[in-house]
Amino acid sequence: MLSTEQILEVMSGQGLRITDQRKTLAKLFGENKGYLSAKDVYEHMGRKYSGLSFDTVYRNLRVMEELGVLEQIVFEDGVKFKGSCNHQDHHHHMICLQCEKTYPINFCPMNLTDTPDQFRVVKHKFEVFGYCKECEENREEELVAAANHKKGV
Amino acid sequence: MLSTEQILEVMSGQGLRITDQRKTLAKLFGENKGYLSAKDVYEHMGRKYSGLSFDTVYRNLRVMEELGVLEQIVFEDGVKFKGSCNHQDHHHHMICLQCEKTYPINFCPMNLTDTPDQFRVVKHKFEVFGYCKECEENREEELVAAANHKKGV
DNA sequence: GTTTCTGCAAATCGTTTGCAAAGCT
């Protein structure tokens, strides 16, 4: 993962101006492991900048994605962003459906996949979804609480 | 793949009425191996039905997806549909970036993936993108043509 | 001082909805 400072360095290195909004964005993605939607980002930033507009968020997310400091993924419920893994080695991710944090998978199925010469492979996607330990524990607690409630406890 | 007739059977079996529009939709997905966007579908159908509305297309695509006769995938450039594979065994797809036809991969990387007990896996996605033989040949022809053009041939 | 960035408002895109008329069984 790129740090807050690294993100800012890349941006200023490309001649982009470092505004307060961009500092906050860099910090947000430098410290957060999970995926955030544009709305999430807007809400996070809205705390610091009362007069913040949605389009500034969108514009900066796009710029940062084009620069490569952010990774963009299309989920079923929309587009989300996270800081780039400064990926020297190719890898995949397990993604928690609850908190949307990601965990690396150091295994690429592509090496093992039979690709007939009738098909020229360009790229591939391997994503595993589920629940991480923390979220799983919270879920269990909730289920127990719900069950107790049902029993009238 | 479900045939045109099978699609219609499922639909009427669920009490849905078989309208001309739906017959055309069933035929389209019964005979087409690739992914189609709502717009693609609208344009295909527009040839037969001059007074066709977009929302009818959307409504029917959703109904058919809920019924399970269509599969829906979110691509980078939007939602697309294709007729369901009715084969019961789990598999993945190679998808041609040009024609968007799909080819089955009879291999699931999930079996080989180390899933630490810290993570409860719910679902996974494995998709391979590239160019199928046909499209690849067309591409080559184009490249050759372009090269010749450049040389002034 | 020049260029880039921001906020506003308005535009656009893809998709969904309410409703009256038309179509299927």
Added chain:
DNA sequence: AGCTTTGCAAACGATTTGCAGAAAC
């Protein structure tokens, strides 16, 4: 006939744009 489906128009949410003023270099 009775219910479903259609087309229209209008609404909707997410994202993008043009523009004038503000901020960074």
